[in-house]
Amino acid sequence: MVAVETPLAVTKSAIRHIDVPGYPPAHSSYSHAVVANGFVFVSGQIPVKPGGGPTDVVGDTMQEQTRQALRNVQTILKAAGSSLDRVVKVTVLLARPDLYREMNEAYAEFFPGAKPARAMVRFGADIPGVLVAIEAIALA
Numbered sequence: 001m002v003a004v005e006t007p008l009a010v011t012k013s014a015i016r017h018i019d020v021p022g023y024p025p026a027h028s029s030y031s032h033a034v035v036a037n038g039f040v041f042v043s044g045q046i047p048v049k050p051g052g053g054p055t056d057v058v059g060d061t062m063q064e065q066t067r068q069a070l071r072n073v074q075t076i077l078k079a080a081g082s083s084l085d086r087v088v089k090v091t092v093l094l095a096r097p098d099l100y101r102e103m104n105e106a107y108a109e110f111f112p113g114a115k116p117a118r119a120m121v122r123f124g125a126d127i128p129g130v131l132v133a134i135e136a137i138a139l140a
Contacts, residue, residue, distance in 0.1 A: 066106035
């Protein structure tokens, strides 16, 4: 008889959900981030105010909102034991694609060196006042 090795199954204990003290709770059924298999998966972050409610939007311009959304991603990564310099993939969701240039200028401030892979799509959710949402995948 030949022994057959089976791949290790991912168990619930191998998946960690990240809670961020003082950060607004998720406004629907999702986790701000999940750590699994050496990666941190950060859910799409809108530009909400730290310590505020889940829909307390910061900023009226694309630049202000992009900076706040990325600060929120940064805060969540830190809580997960990671950082922006470990980000490998970003997805930017734009409510107004015509403001791409303004988003890109603010985005570049957070990734001054080598840039992570990035995709952009039109933001389908209609959240009043929200111009951008950003999700990220980073090394844990």
